[in-house]
Amino acid sequence: MMTAVNSTSPAFNLRTLVRPNILVLEPYRCARDDYKTGVLLDANENAYGPSVLNSVVSQDPTFSSDLIAGLHRYPDPHQEEVKQKICDLRNASTAPLTSSSQLSSKLKPLSSENLYVGVGSDECIDTLIRCFAAPGRQKLLTCPPTYGMYAVAAQVNDVKVVKVNLELGTKGFPVRVGAVLDELSADPDITLVYLCSPGNPTASLVSPGVVEKILAHPTWNGIVVADEAYIDFAPDGSSLAPWVTKYDNLVVLQTLSKAFGMAGIRLGVAYASAAVARILNNVKAPYNISSPTSELALKALSTAGLATMRTNIAAILEQRNRLVIELAKIGGVGEFIGGDDANFLLFRVLDKPDGQPSSPVALKLYERLAQTKGVVIRFRGKEPGCEGGLRVTIGTKEENDVLLAKFAETLAQIYDEK
Template sequence: MDINNLQRENIKNLKPYSTARDEYKGQASVFLDANENSFGSPLAEQDGMTRSYNRYPDPLQLDLKDAISKIKGVPIENTFLGNGSDEAIDLLYRAFCEPGKDNVIILPPTYGMYEVSAGINNVEVRKVNLLPNFQLDLDGIAEAIDANTKLIFICSPNNPTGNSIVRTDIETVLANFKGLVVIDEAYINYAKQRTFIQELTEYPNLVILQTFSKAWGLAALRLGMAFAARPVIDIFNKVKPPYNINQATQDIALEALRNIAQVNDWIKVTVAEREQLSADLAELESVKKVYPSDANFILVEIENANAVYNELVEQGIIVRDRSKVTLCEGCLRITIGTPEENKTLVAALKNR
């Protein structure tokens, strides 16, 4: 498969912006090339460390990618870092989908930004609902594909349902679709199912999205990852803004990557709490069903979901009302909190 033929014609011919840092190679002590403030920044001394925020950051984030590579096992040239996974989603549309002509397939219920980004980029969305068991409708997907279908988004573990998508079904889509298959693994750290990263060398049309916002606890940083074949990553780097990941984010993320043991401990506690909270909620008379989850949240069907949501808000407990979402009628999506937060939630539901 020639990935370059999938990109928009104007992107094929695009000459990317060349930054001062792209043009300069080697060692230097005097930087007079990028019109920066040569005197430093008000934040130069912070926490006893010198931080040179007056200089533009590495546009390709090579040090951070190298650290990620050691954890993920993915070469730097197969890694893209975005301002949240949302940037990678948007770039997929801008690079590969001709506005007003091409289309993408999404699988409701699923993450809402796939459709929002399509709307922003004037790209048709074709919806193929998941089956009642929240798995892929392979026949429906096959029927929806035409010559102008460029992307299929598969969220696994899925948001808001929490379940992993059957691996062999995803492989069927990968093997038979001629466009890009985007697997959003934002919640993969909490799942029994392994990541699709190992399949990158097998499928040139595979794009994997991951994030620092969930298990890594860095949602405020807005740092997302995309892993794909080199031609896809090259196109991402061609289209992205020159300095899309700021230096502070790169510094903090590097620091966080040294604390992987803490992250793994949090994952274990979260998974244990997920099972405990699921069991506690299942015992409540008002709860009709607790769906199995591979994520750090659970989908719960409950009587009078909207009223329950509002009652919890009044007590300062915020969950997500998903009762108007396809296949999630009457459901709340509940993030796994700390043990104390989970107990507070259960007590509030018991005392209604």
């Protein structure tokens, strides 16, 4: 039976928030729940091992056989070692506190019971909707411009999306917290609030004080989801992950795709209270994280792996600062409308060197760079508040050299054609 949990918000009630069919769900019990070693004749696996092993190793002696030697066995369904490493990472940093914070006592350390791991953050996003938003009846709230998968996952699950735009006329696009609170007061069918921090495409952190105000809403029974995919490019101690041991109505998403450079292994993380994490783990597929994924994740989370990550982050931040300076020198590049807390920049392109923001020019520049110059950036001119918007990911020094040269050359050509 689910035990009651305490929350900053007096209205938060996990028992009534979670969908009734999920509340009574008996999770699938797989073979590896009970035993993981020995003569394993319980899961209908192929005892002769993976068929690819000998053929791959014989053809390519440099290929590591260790990674695939155990592929005939199902992976660990619980991923306890990976989860603890991920918790250790955030326990080692200080969570941000604000003047209004009630976190006067020391936060309880994160443990594996606070973790759900998914096939990328996208699975975490979807699982939260499946657990806490009833199809055809309940809703989630987003703050555009923001990550598009929130709306896609909502539509797949037949859940409506309520949109409260960010402050579109202000650099960095801060959250209009008053408008969010009003919407939650007016619509009890909203059960999830997705906040992207640092935002995509805004590259700005959401103020911890804003998150606290939403968590403390006196009448709203729902969960705030802080998506921190880019958190390691923000100042140290920016993550709200440690807060989940205090706020039962907070879930924090992270990933190994960005700062760790491990997008190909597809590992996403949801930090949550033990009660919420238990619900998420109850509904997941039994073996959703593959053995190669978990092995590579452990390498990335090792002492050596973390050192490499931090070295790479430092290089990215150095190049980010360089691009801010050098892009601004190019005629036709307008204001940088995003923040500086991620590994990308959001800025405007003008209709002429000293003109007005122009999405048609930005779109033409984006397409021509990709099609004729081999430089691929992202057009964001259709997003709210992003007229003329382009988003550029920070590359290596050599990649950025090419970007700057081709960008200036191509934009000048477009102006000459007008």
